[in-house]
Every structure is written in structure tokens, then in C-alpha cells.
Amino acid sequence: MAVSAVPRALLMLGGGVIADRFGPRRVVIGSDLVRCAAGLSVAALLFLTSPGLWPLALLAVVFGTVDAVFMPAVGALPARVTTRDQLARVQGMRGLAIRFAGVVGGPLGGLAVALGGAAAAFGLAGLLIAVSVPLLISVRMREPAVDDKAEAGAGGADAGDAGESAGGRGAAPGAAVLGAPDSEARGTTAPGKAPARATTPLGDLRAGLRYIRAHRVLAPLMLAIALGDLGFVGPLNVGLTLLADERGWGASGMGWVLSGFGVGAGAAALLLTVRGRLPHAGHVAGWAILAGSVAIGALAFVPGVLAAVGVALLVGLLAGLSGALCGALLQTQADPAYLGRVTAVSSLVSLGFAPLSMPLSAAAIGAWGTGPVFVGSAAVCGLGGVVALCVRDLRRAELPG
Template sequence: MTTVTAVPAVGRPAHRDPNVLRWLGAYASSMVGDNVFYLALSWAAVRAGSPAEAGVVVSVSALPRAVLMLGGGVVADRFGPRRVVIGSDTVRCVAVLAVAALLFLAHPGLWPLAALALLFGAVDAVFVPAVGALPARITGTDQLTRVQGMRGLANRFASVVGAPLGGLGIALGGAATAFGLAGALIAISVPLLVSVRIRELPRRDAVEQTGVPEGTGGPGQAPSGAVAAEAVPAGPDAAATAAVPSAGTVPPVATVPLAPTAPDTLDAVTVPAAPDAVTVPAPASRPGRAAWHDLRAGLAYLRHHRVLGPLVLAIALGDLGFVAPLNIGLTLLADQRGWGASGMGWVLAGFGVGAGAVSMLLAVRGRLPRAGLVTGCACVAGAVAVGALGQAPALPVAVGIALLIGLLTGLSGALCGALLQTQGDPAYLGRVISVASLVSLGIAPLSMPFAAAAIGVWGVGPVYAVSAAVCGLGGVVVLAFPALRRAELPR
């Protein structure tokens, strides 16, 4: 069982906390390794098969990621995000190094590449929720916005450094060398993660794990609802939707633990309660319970949460509208405008600079007031900028618009991540983040072929306009739900 120790004293900024910096180093090293890996995979697949076969190998990892992502959230919550991230990086490292050795010794064709892509997708399904849930366990809630900014900087660093490193590896020794470099970078993250100290869950999460409410009311102590006789703990902003017995039904019961200090070893007994009593929350995740029950409890918790539910919907809409225009759409836009590959690179650079600037701002500042309102406004403004990019007549204009898109979407994305971290209970964060990541990593990429086909029929401008409208709906959702619109980040 993972040893739990307290993180450094509350009040230390995250960018000066050695514990957070060890986590950041591990995350950055793993992400750079990912970028090198995917470049090596593409290169090796193209050299071993036809372009169509290479495309299948590169994209095959999306399938297990989409199918298993929700289950990955359950695994992260059940076994702890730190343990899951360490295990995931270990598996990925061993698999990549094994394929590198195989390519050094022989020319096996496409089958090991396809198997590796499938394995990577399956491991990502548990890695992504665990990575998202880990920051809440290593620092205080008042530092989570700053951590999101630092994570954004790490992502920008990985995208800028990963491709040149992968190209260097391929130039020096082919795909095998590049795979070996990717495995070494992922391996660096493992000892750093082992040294990261995990803080104890906040009191509200301890309540959920034991099933014993601390009091009879107040934020975080009342259940938000029940699903199939399971009561789901509510977050601080969840609606109070405790079931009221109808005529002729059995009065509700309250659970009383036989031994509060050992909730995982003794079952609870039930005693009759007053007619207006509410059901005591069930544990957030226990090894003795079926994973399916944990998944249902997590989905119910998310559905009844007045902030997280609409926030995840807004994230899904934003990703659905954003992925295609900034990937396949940008390639076709550059081709139709005659900007070429270099022009597309400049547009992507503008986007990266904007997103990186926002990440730096949040990493230094640590908090923005009126986070919910700012998120909604940034989503709407970013959607307008996405639509404008499809109408850009010249490359300098497109680069300027891309810079604005990076600023606005980087701001809204970082704030959405910070709100997920601070509004959700850490005991449920793996499942919450798995739902939020399902669309962006599993479903949204599947929209790219349809977007490309639509651009071939109607042109770039109309497809960008429709994508912008979908993005804008995400901002409308944020502004339309009062609890989310008024959400604030901890001071």
C-alpha cells in the first residue's frame, strides 16, 4: 500500500515546492518521451508498410483509449493516482524498449508496431485520468491553478523539444534509436514519481471513504443523490437531492459503522432512521466493491454536481469543435491558401506562443478571480477567433488570429482544469477526469475524417464556422449555469 506523507507546509508556492517540481519533471520527461515515440512510430510504420497501413498503425491507439478510458478513471481512484502513473510509465517504458530491441535485431514488419500502438492506447486509458488526479494529492487547493499553468508549460516544452529529439534519433540510428530514446525519457519519470510525496485526502474525502458523515449538514457532508440503492457523496456545490420516501415505501435507513477506524474491514449495519433522514454516502472506492459500482457512483456524482456536470459538458463541446480545425483543417487551409508547410508551421507557432504565454501567466500569478465567468467568456471569444481563422486571407493575419486563439483557449482550458481539480473531490477525480478526457482523446479525433470530407464539399470557411459554433456552445453552457458561472478558485 502506498505510504502517505504530508506535503510541505501549506502556503509555499507550487513553483517553489520541491515536491511539485519533482512531479513536474517526471511529467515533462514522460510527455517528451511520448512525442518522440509517436514520431518514431509514424516513421517506422511508413518504412514498413504502405501509407494506408501506416495510417492505421498510427491511429489504432485511439480505439482502446476510447473504450477503456472510463474504466481507467475507476482504476486511478481505486488504487491511487501515483501508483497508477508509476505503473503506467513502467509498462510503457518496457514496451517501447522491447520494440526498440526488436527493430535493432530484425525487420519484423508492422505487427509489433500495431501491437505497441494498441498497448500504448490501453495504458493511456489509465494513465490520463491518473495524471489528471495526481496534482490534488501533491499540493493544496490554492496552488492548483498555478500547477495547471506549470503543466501547460510542460506540454508546450514537450511539443517543441520532442519532435527535434525524435528526428535526431531517427537520423542517428533509425526508428530503433528513436524508440530507445523515447523509452529512456519515459524511464526518467519513474524514479521522480517514486520520490513524490502524497498528502492525505482532505477531510471531506475521508468522510466519503469511511461512509461516516462528520456532521448533520454543511458543504460536502450531505449526499447528492442515490443510484440503485447507492448513495453518492456530493461535492461542496452539489445539489441536495436526497430521496424522500413516498407513501407506502419503507423509510430510509442510516448506516452506522461498527468500527469507524477500519471502514474497509467491517461491513456497516443499518438501523431505522427518522422519516426525513438521508442515506449516508457510500465509500468513494473500495477494493471489495465491483468496479462497475465505482463507475456508476462516479458518473452519478458527476451528474448531480452543479459545477462539474456542466463543466464536463462544456469541455466536451469545446474539444469537439476545436480538434478538427486545428489539425486536419489547418493543413487543408494552408494548402488552399498556398501557405505551404512553412506557413502552417507559423500558424501553429502563433498558437503555441499564445497558449504558452497564458500558462506562464497562471504559473506565476496562481489565481484569477471570477474563474467561471472568465472561462465562459474566453470560450465564446475563442470560438469567434476559430471561425475567423477559416476566413483569414493572408498568412500574417492567420498567425495573429492563431496567437489570439492560443491565448483564449489556453486560458479557458487551464481554468477548466483548475476548476475540475478544485471543485471535485480528490477521491472521485480519476473518474471525473476520465469522462472529461473521453471526448478529447477518444471521440474528438474521430471527427477529423468527417471534417476533411466536409471541407472537400463545402470549403474551409463553412466548416470552420460550424466548428466555431460548437466551441461557442461550450462557452454558452458555462455562462448558462449559475453555479458554474459564479465558481471561484481557492485563494
């Protein structure tokens, strides 16, 4: 697991540049094919030989590297599939799909191991990925219309940034010159226009980071997401395991608590899927983060399993709601030409930095106990809500209706 996390964290920002340069659809399909081939290759190796641990480490490196490209591309894909007023609903559907996969995937993997061992489990995983490839190929793409393009906001990317990204706000990714119209990508220019300047991947990365930093909604939104994830990941992973062991809940008790969290998060995703839009999205997200942080701190002080399940259900509902709203705001506020890089920064925080809190949480619980660590983590998470509520542009951010 550690071997998989390292390339994902190191290469995620570069993956965002790749997604914006070559187009999210092409990158998603290509990376899915690599994951399918890697999984089936390991399955065949395990079936024919007994190689030990090294093929799993190699597979982890491959998956971590591909994830660094796949995740930013997936984040940039919805803007090419639907209109801005439906992006929040797509975000809710994605949350439902993730919850469904989490519920069904584990038992499927266990059944495969029971029937055919590790080779069968990896073979099944490879086949499931293979099924997703034609589904992705069948997805119809669209170019964002003028009305679909997000406002960069006052203080957004300046003229130099727009020039460095070759085409500026609202350009379609995937051309030979990032964001450039077809004539410019071919080396020609329209009458009366200056030739487009080709950019380097490093220049594109810098332009994306400057775009986020100067954006009046995205910059504080990234900070709110980072604080929320840093305060959430430790207690709900390592912390919950140690808490269940300390209270004598056992594996079944912890399973019920996790189920409560999953049901709550699924309900939040379903709400966004059905409604498509919640008014005062920035305001609601901020208060949901704050209330969720209080519930996280309360988990360490509940008297029994039943109460813990109820609190976990509340945590899942609030965290799922705030997470879905933050994701939808990210999708609707970011310009489509920058979405790969914007998603890469967000994913780097969630999947690169936040997991570092897990060993720290375990060490802190060993030193001070579960109560103080859960409260401290809740305070860090709550700071994300404070940021969302104190920054005016983020607090007033709305989802398109």
C-alpha cells in the first residue's frame, strides 16, 4: 500500500497536466487499459507460479503511477459529458457509485479468494476493469459551450498566465498546443491574431497552480478540502480501529459503525443526485464541515456500539454532503481547460497528504489515548468549515441551476 501511494503522490500534479494536454477521455481510456493489462498479468503469474510478494509490489507501483494520471482525468471528464447545471448531480451519482463499489467489491473479492485463491481475485478485478473500457469508449463527449464555462473571478489568472496556458479561459484541452484552437494547433493562425505560443508541461503546471492561487473560490476551497481531509482520514481509519479495540466492540461492532458511516454518505450522495442542486452551496458546505467535525470528536466518547453507529451515520451524512458539495463547486467553478490540474491538486491533498495522518494518528493515540486525538482531529477538520464560512466568495458560492 505504501509503494502504491508514493508514485501517486509524486506524479499527481504531472497527471493533471497530461489530462489537460491530451484530453480527459483519451487519458482515462488509456490508463484503464494499462490497469486491466497489469491486473490480468499478475493473475496469470500467480496462477502459473508462486512468485512471492514482488509482483504485488510491482502491481502497486503500476497502479499508483496510473492513478496519478487517471484521477485528474476522471475529474476533468464530467465537464465534457454534461452541462454545468448537471455537474452537481453527476457528482452525487459518482458518490453513489463509489459507495456501491465499496459494498459489493469486498464480498466479490472475498468470494473469488475463497473459490480460486489470489489468482482468481486478481483475474476478476482485471475482468471488471476490462468491462469498464468499452463503457468509457461509448461515452459521448461534448465541447463546453460559452454558457458552460466557469467564471475565473476577479483576481483570476492574469494575462501572462493565460498566455502561458496558450488559449486562456475556456479553451478545449487536447490540442497539440494546450487549449489552442485547431488552426493554432496546426501551426496556423486566424486572420488578425498573433501566433499561439507553444508551452512546456512545466509551464502548464505553473499556469495551473497560479490559476488556482488567484481564483477567489478555488483557492480557499482547496484549503477547506485539505483541512477537512487531514482531520477526517486519521480518526475514521486508524482511530476507529483502535477505538473499537479499546472499547471491546470487536470486528462486528466496527463493521456496524462503518456501515453507519457508509449509509450516511450514500444518503448524502442520493440527495444531491435527486435534487441536482442545493441552494447556498458554499454556506451549506461550511456548516456541514463544522457539524461533521463535532460528530467526529463525539465518536471517542459514545457509550456503546449503538450510539457509535448513530454518530457514524451522522458523520457520514455530513461528511458526504460537504464532500459532494465541495466536489461540485470545484467542478463548476473551475474552467474546463484547467480541470485536470485543479483535480490533481485536490486529489494530491486527499490521497497524498491526508494518508500521512494515519501513522501520526496511531502514534498519537498510543501516547495520549483516543479522546484527545479525536478532538484534535475534529478541530483540524473544523478549521476547514471556518475557512469556508469566513471567505466571502466561497461562502456565497452557488451551484448553477
